[in-house]
Amino acid sequence: MLGSNQYGKAEIRIVRVDRRPGGDELTDLNVSVALRGDLAASHLTGDNSNVLPTDTQKNTVYAFARQHGIDSIESFAQRLAEHFVASQESIREARVSIEQYLWRKVDGNHTFERTAETRTATVHHGPHGTQTVSGVRDLVLLKTTDSEFHGFVKDRYTTLPETADRILATSVNATWRHDGADPGAAKRALVEAFADTHSLALQQTLYGMGSRVLERCPEVVEVKLSLPNKHHFLVDLTPFGLDNPNEVYYAADRPYGLIEGVVRRDGVEVPEEVVWSF
């Protein structure tokens, strides 16, 4: 028998230019739509009478960008998700996920430079209301000191030396669940906590980063972090008769430690995970 199913247009690339007297603004998005509802017939017999084509979904995204503009990825996703559920009787739930590529204006008023990180938002709209999860991906942070790692388990396979001073680097992948307003302060809180936490482990830094978001953003109930430990190993220069007082490192790209965790506001009921996966 048919199990859970969903369908929609994935990765709709859309660039909107807001042409303003003081300079143009650029919004660069990758929008994915997933719909659920009374859609089994299409799978079971090919009866498409309840199927809003994914091509139409794509067109709707472009039309909404023109008609309503794009205030924030959260509000744009919510408008779309509500539209698909409200306009089609057969559609009961909609999930709209948006990645935003960020561009910083360079000289003049119409030239832009792309930044490395990606902002994300997922809005789920269904019979139980609307849930919003915002986030950031590939936000690369590094501190040259203020990081230690010692006191760990040692067995016959352990070779890692203890250190009281190392480079700590990561590429932050974070999501935060909130009430729908766009908490721009969340990203700043993550960066600030990474910077000012004297780290005894990336695990401790993770908890500090999540906690800082909850302190700064009352509307956030939960922060999920996935932090690769981008190892920087001190190079042994003794074969060349040289010392290495924490100056020359080998930046390994793999393997990497992967530290993941959720930091949750105490006493707040967290709804079931809204992100559907297969």
Ligand SMILES: O=c1[nH]c(=O)c2[nH]c(=O)[nH]c2[nH]1
């Ligand atoms: O911050 C760290 N946490 C670990 O769990 C770990 N393991 C490791 O080899 N290096 C590190 N660093």
